[in-house]
Amino acid sequence: MSKSKSAYSVPTKKQKPDTYIFVVWVDNEAGVLARVVGLFSGRGYNIESLAVAEVDAVKNISRITIVTTGTPQVIDQIRLQLTKLVPVHKVAEFKREDKKVIFKEMALFKVVGKRNKIEKCLNACKKYNPVILDETKSSAVIQITALRREIDVMNKKLKPLGLISTSRTGAVAMTRGAKIFN
Amino acid sequence: MPKLLTGAEIVFKCLEDQKVEHIFGYPGGAVLPIYDELKNHPSIKHILVRHEQGAGHAAEGYARSSGKPGVVLVTSGPGATNVVTALTDAYMDSVPLVCISGQVPTHLIGTDAFQECDTTGITRPCTKHNWLVKDINDLSKVIHEAFRVATTGRPGPVLIDIPKDIQFAKTKYKKPNIEKKFNGKSHNKFTQDQIDELVKLISKAKKPIIYSGGGVINSGPKASQSLREFVELTGFPITSTLQGLGAYPGEDNQFLGMLGMHGTYEANNAMHDCDLLINIGARFDDRITGKIDEFSPYSKKVHIDIDPSSINKIIKVDLAIVGDVLSVIGKINKTISKSKNGHSKSNKSNIGKWWEQIEKWRRKNSLNFKNSDESIKPQHAVQRLYELTKNKDTYVTTEVGQHQMWAAQHYKFNKPNRWMTSGGLGTMGYGLPAAVGVQIAHPEKLVIDIAGEASVLMTMQEMSTAVQYNLPIKIFILNNQYMGMVRQWQELLHEKNYSESYSEALPDFMKMADAYGCKGIKADNPADLDDKIQAMIDFDGPVIFDCHVDPNENCFPMIPSGKPHNQMILGPNDQEENKIKGKGKALV
Numbered sequence: 001m002s003k004s005k006s007a008y009s010v011p012t013k014k015q016k017p018d019t020y021i022f023v024v025w026v027d028n029e030a031g032v033l034a035r036v037v038g039l040f041s042g043r044g045y046n047i048e049s050l051a052v053a054e055v056d057a058v059k060n061i062s063r064i065t066i067v068t069t070g071t072p073q074v075i076d077q078i079r080l081q082l083t084k085l086v087p088v089h090k091v092a093e094f095k096r097e098d099k100k101v102i103f104k105e106m107a108l109f110k111v112v113g114k115r116n117k118i119e120k121c122l123n124a125c126k127k128y129n130p131v132i133l134d135e136t137k138s139s140a141v142i143q144i145t146a147l148r149r150e151i152d153v154m155n156k157k158l159k160p161l162g163l164i165s166t167s168r169t170g171a172v173a174m175t176r177g178a179k180i181f182n
Numbered sequence: 183m184p185k186l187l188t189g190a191e192i193v194f195k196c197l198e199d200q201k202v203e204h205i206f207g208y209p210g211g212a213v214l215p216i217y218d219e220l221k222n223h224p225s226i227k228h229i230l231v232r233h234e235q236g237a238g239h240a241a242e243g244y245a246r247s248s249g250k251p252g253v254v255l256v257t258s259g260p261g262a263t264n265v266v267t268a269l270t271d272a273y274m275d276s277v278p279l280v281c282i283s284g285q286v287p288t289h290l291i292g293t294d295a296f297q298e299c300d301t302t303g304i305t306r307p308c309t310k311h312n313w314l315v316k317d318i319n320d321l322s323k324v325i326h327e328a329f330r331v332a333t334t335g336r337p338g339p340v341l342i343d344i345p346k347d348i349q350f351a352k353t354k355y356k357k358p359n360i361e362k363k364f365n366g367k368s369h370n371k372f373t374q375d376q377i378d379e380l381v382k383l384i385s386k387a388k389k390p391i392i393y394s395g396g397g398v399i400n401s402g403p404k405a406s407q408s409l410r411e412f413v414e415l416t417g418f419p420i421t422s423t424l425q426g427l428g429a430y431p432g433e434d435n436q437f438l439g440m441l442g443m444h445g446t447y448e449a450n451n452a453m454h455d456c457d458l459l460i461n462i463g464a465r466f467d468d469r470i471t472g473k474i475d476e477f478s479p480y481s482k483k484v485h486i487d488i489d490p491s492s493i494n495k496i497i498k499v500d501l502a503i504v505g506d507v508l509s510v511i512g513k514i515n516k517t518i519s520k521s522k523n524g525h526s527k528s529n530k531s532n533i534g535k536w537w538e539q540i541e542k543w544r545r546k547n548s549l550n551f552k553n554s555d556e557s558i559k560p561q562h563a564v565q566r567l568y569e570l571t572k573n574k575d576t577y578v579t580t581e582v583g584q585h586q587m588w589a590a591q592h593y594k595f596n597k598p599n600r601w602m603t604s605g606g607l608g609t610m611g612y613g614l615p616a617a618v619g620v621q622i623a624h625p626e627k628l629v630i631d632i633a634g635e636a637s638v639l640m641t642m643q644e645m646s647t648a649v650q651y652n653l654p655i656k657i658f659i660l661n662n663q664y665m666g667m668v669r670q671w672q673e674l675l676h677e678k679n680y681s682e683s684y685s686e687a688l689p690d691f692m693k694m695a696d697a698y699g700c701k702g703i704k705a706d707n708p709a710d711l712d713d714k715i716q717a718m719i720d721f722d723g724p725v726i727f728d729c730h731v732d733p734n735e736n737c738f739p740m741i742p743s744g745k746p747h748n749q750m751i752l753g754p755n756d757q758e759e760n761k762i763k764g765k766g767k768a769l770v
Contacts, residue, residue: 009468030314035306042307073494080491086311086331 210257238268397463
């Protein structure tokens with residue numbers, strides 16, 4: 001890049017990016033998700049995961065949770081750019097390492113195999129509140145809630161035990177204690 | 183029971199309540215009900231353009247020269263896609279536009295109907311906000327909100343997409359509720375403490391510089407007045423971005439000229455060496471900063487901007503003041519004046535040495551060029567144009583390229599809203615339609631588009647609009663037969679491989695003027711230039727002025743390549759010593 005003949009500057013020193021979670025309260029109207037997601041893609045920001053649903057049917061408010069990576073400067077920009085969108089009411093962001101915030105993802109695992117393999121799977125998932133949603137003689141659908149990397153680990157671990165399909169959500173977040181995001 | 187109005191009637195009711203006098207547009211199937219309603223609203227005049235991009239740029243010219251939002255009316259599909267360039271241009275340069283587009287009837291949306299496109303989807307990234315109105319009861323509220331979004335905070339374009347069945351549907355009209363809080367987003371967020379801190383910085387500075395931008399113009403003529411008071415109070419030197427020209431008088435001694443890639447030697451060196459940099463309503467654009475790592479390395483930086491997302495986006499600043507330029511400078515001026523000893527606070531006496539240094543840089547006379555008796559030098563043409571029009575209240579638009587930079591360097595602006603140019607997006611073809619819009623807003627004033635022959639051909643069809651409405655715009659073409667700025671970069675960076683930058687088959691602009699029914703003037707001899715320019719000014723009607731200039735002239739000074747502000751290439755005399763090499767090429 002630095003040798004290219006360009007009308008623009010070459011990228012200079014890079015800071016290390018961190019993982020952040022954004023929580024965005026928006027009017028639940030047509031196109032609002034496209035505005036938020038378009039902002040990320042248009043400005044070259046990264047989306048690791050995304051979760052969105054209406055949380056207040058009376059006020060018509062949806063809550064979007066976005067996991068992203070960026071340098072502090074980029075994270076600042078993401079917050080300020082999001083705040084500028086007309087249907088956006090409130091934006092909160094925190095670092096993934098932040099101890100004051102819980103964040104969780106859910107995953108559904110479909111395991112096909114003999115009983116003992118399914119039992120082994122359940123055992124392996126023990127730490128992550130496994131729930132059996134569906135069961136036949138030769139299969140089971142197991143739901144767990146955990147952190148992203150924990151689900152990644154389980155995903156690998158269950159493969160040899162008969163895991164044939166995984167479905168997972170984006171992260172959702174909530175502060176600990178009596179405080180809420182502001 | 184109150185009277186029920188159709189969607190089309192509501193559109194005009196809203197425009198009337200928003201005090202709109204002119205709309206720029208082009209009819210088509212999906213907006214016919216609105217066009218049908220036009221005849222019942224004599225206070226609103228429709229200007230028929232020849233291409234929807236022209237409507238958008240004309241509305242931009244109208245908005246930038248008058249301070250009022252520009253209104254555009256186009257049809258669905260190609261009508262909407264043609265206006266996208268102008269919307270993006272307005273978005274980049276913070277110009278308030280309200281674009282109303284027709285859409286296929288709601289029951290056909292999503293069926294790939296005739297002239298259907300996803301207008302709100304296409305324009306989402308190039309508007310501040312847009313709306314697809316699917317319920318007639320939302321229409322008046324949406325239109326009024328659209329005007330509010332376009333004109334408040336950092337201004338910008340908005341779009342309202344109205345399906346044809348909504349234009350026919352009937353409902354009650356709702357008046358705008360003025361000054362409703364806008365999602366709780368107020369624009370002035372600064373405190374007196376921040377102002378005090380700035381005043382403290384001002385009083386300590388030894389090498390200060392003010393760098394002002396388009397935000398001052400957008401804040402209104404009063405903001406320019408406040409800026410002038412501020413500059414006078416402090417005695418500080420001031421430079422301006424391309425968009426900010428005119429906010430401070432171009433001929434004043436404290437004005438260092440434009441800064442940035444083609445800015446003056448004194449402005450750029452002052453930016454580099456200063457110890458206090460006060461950015462007022464500018465955004466540290468990459469054409470301004472050059473190499474970020476070495477941008478103004480010794481200075482405390484202050485940034486005044488209405489848009490919080492402009493702050494720390496490119497350059498980290500030491501003090502950020504978020505607010506409207508007029509309110510902020512007003513507060514600063516008051517604070518400085520209030521302190522008993524205005525002089526010691528404003529620190530005029532401490533910066534004598536700095537001014538001496540600036541004068542040294544100034545003596546380089548970085549805008550100089552070698553004039554000629556044989557061919558017209560483009561810089562000379564702009565200078566003559568300025569000398570012959572400076573006593574009139576002249577409005578200037580430009581296209582994009584070398585001629586644009588020469589206009590910015592050699593035409594001096596003393597008032598805000600007199601200079602309309604496409605800076606952020608750099609849209610060739612902007613100037614001619616923009617001139618149409620400016621002339622509509624200021625029918626009695628002299629409006630000149632300083633153009634290049636390549637740019638102007640992109641929207642040439644709008645000459646027909648000018649002739650139709652008898653708009654006496656002057657298209658002053660610096661004709662060098664090249665895409666000059668492209669050629670300049672190819673000369674400096676690509677070993678003179680002039681790939682596709684020469685226009686082989688240019689039209690005869692004299693015949694073109696004839697064909698459009700306006701006046702054509704051609705100049706190729708420096709000796710006749712003044713007389714011909716005067717003839718152009720004196721002619722009551724639109725003119726195409728084909729000024730043949732030296733095709734090999736380059737635009738200097740210029741900041742090249744991997745170099746900071748203090749290492750510029752100056753004019754022809756200086757060039758031999760300063761060859762651009764290696765990695766530097768990437769920065770030009």
